[in-house]
Amino acid sequence: MKLPFLALLPAVAVAACAEGLTAKTRNGTYLGRYLAEFDQELFLGIPFARSRVWRKPEPLTESWKGARSAEWNGAVCYPPDKLAAEVTNVTQVSEDCLNLNIVRPSRASLAKVESKDKLLPVAVWLYGGGFYDGFGADFNSNFSYVVQASVGQGMPIMAVTLNYRVGVLGFPGGKEAAAAGIANLGLKDQRQALRWIQENIAAFGGDPDKVTLWGQSAGATSVAAQILAYGGKSGESLFRGAIMISSSVGVVNTYRADDSRQVGNYAALLNHTGCLDAVTGDSLDCIRNTPVPELYEAGNKVGGVLTWYPATDDDFIAKPPTVQLLAGEFPRDLTLLSGTNSDEGFEYSESLTRGTPNGIQTEEQLRAGASALMPMARPETLDLVFRTYPVDGPRPPYAWSSPNPSFCDGLEAAGMK
Numbered sequence: 001m002k003l004p005f006l007a008l009l010p011a012v013a014v015a016a017c018a019e020g021l022t023a024k025t026r027n028g029t030y031l032g033r034y035l036a037e038f039d040q041e042l043f044l045g046i047p048f049a050r051s052r053v054w055r056k057p058e059p060l061t062e063s064w065k066g067a068r069s070a071e072w073n074g075a076v077c078y079p080p081d082k083l084a085a086e087v088t089n090v091t092q093v094s095e096d097c098l099n100l101n102i103v104r105p106s107r108a109s110l111a112k113v114e115s116k117d118k119l120l121p122v123a124v125w126l127y128g129g130g131f132y133d134g135f136g137a138d139f140n141s142n143f144s145y146v147v148q149a150s151v152g153q154g155m156p157i158m159a160v161t162l163n164y165r166v167g168v169l170g171f172p173g174g175k176e177a178a179a180a181g182i183a184n185l186g187l188k189d190q191r192q193a194l195r196w197i198q199e200n201i202a203a204f205g206g207d208p209d210k211v212t213l214w215g216q217s218a219g220a221t222s223v224a225a226q227i228l229a230y231g232g233k234s235g236e237s238l239f240r241g242a243i244m245i246s247s248s249v250g251v252v253n254t255y256r257a258d259d260s261r262q263v264g265n266y267a268a269l270l271n272h273t274g275c276l277d278a279v280t281g282d283s284l285d286c287i288r289n290t291p292v293p294e295l296y297e298a299g300n301k302v303g304g305v306l307t308w309y310p311a312t313d314d315d316f317i318a319k320p321p322t323v324q325l326l327a328g329e330f331p332r333d334l335t336l337l338s339g340t341n342s343d344e345g346f347e348y349s350e351s352l353t354r355g356t357p358n359g360i361q362t363e364e365q366l367r368a369g370a371s372a373l374m375p376m377a378r379p380e381t382l383d384l385v386f387r388t389y390p391v392d393g394p395r396p397p398y399a400w401s402s403p404n405p406s407f408c409d410g411l412e413a414a415g416m417k
Ligand SMILES: *[C@@H]1O[C@H](CO)[C@@H](O)[C@H](O)[C@H]1NC(C)=O
Pocket: 026, 027, 059, 060, 061, 062, 063, 196, 199, 200
């Protein structure tokens, strides 16, 4: 009696999966989860590439039978973020962290607003965090609310959030890294996710021709970098719209990979990982063989935020972004929305006032702080900034949206209007 019952079990399991919420991608099927409180369907932690330390993201070629679970968040990239992890039930930190999350309205809720056969526009979110922090499943990136609002407005969308590598694991500095094509790994991770979306999003009800890339802070810098990628001549059509909140390219220094600061960071990292004696060329391998928690700690010893950062590498970032923009080398078939979070600049006022204990009182002090933070900014550029945002002016125009003729004059003077 017992044997036939056991023999039935696998068949029952398969039937349960088949009846559940599934999406059939090119290489296999994923099982999602219904989120009752939002009437939404989630597919979480879907791998879009493999990542190994200081290697380019490797496309996945595996195919499988049966349904793989995509019910819960996957591993996040370094650094471990304890607080956010508690909120979002993410427990695993790994160098193999390239996975994405899909949030979509339920089929039933779509039937109320439009034909349920229609593919949805796709918002792809890139988190901020100074290329130093952040992950796709972070509470700040919770797209249940945006997707819910889109349904409420009768213009439903779906959303994708994704992990990309940051810090010393995502943006190795220096000549060796640039020569190996790994100086801008985090940006390459993002691009690999965009390719995965082109191949697979229709299986989840998304329209690959209606992808909008959307990011804030370093996420917005990333959006701009994706637009300008490979000299603006990648020939890839990965998204048709872009939203940049509180950043763009060229806002903070994009050093050349052979800049002395980059070279110095790399040398210091070799020192802290015990790789200083490795023969040139083998030093990359020495780092790759360093245990990841150790490498992460060594990266922090070299420096904090803005140390491991996108660099001009003659590859993904073909030339300094502002130079490329002024040369007009960017794709034109793109709709762009750009703005800032109100008062976000306050977050940076502390770093500007370092060394001036009573706070910034004069334009000279502000200029000194800004120059220290952005050594690559030309004096003429700083002149323009101070003309646009006078220190003793009326309430500063924090948001681009506020009526502010002097800001527009500034743009005009910069030839950007
Ligand atoms: C699926 O497999 C094919 C063939 O191996 C590969 O070219 C493709 O990139 C894979 N797609 C995904 C999303 O893994």
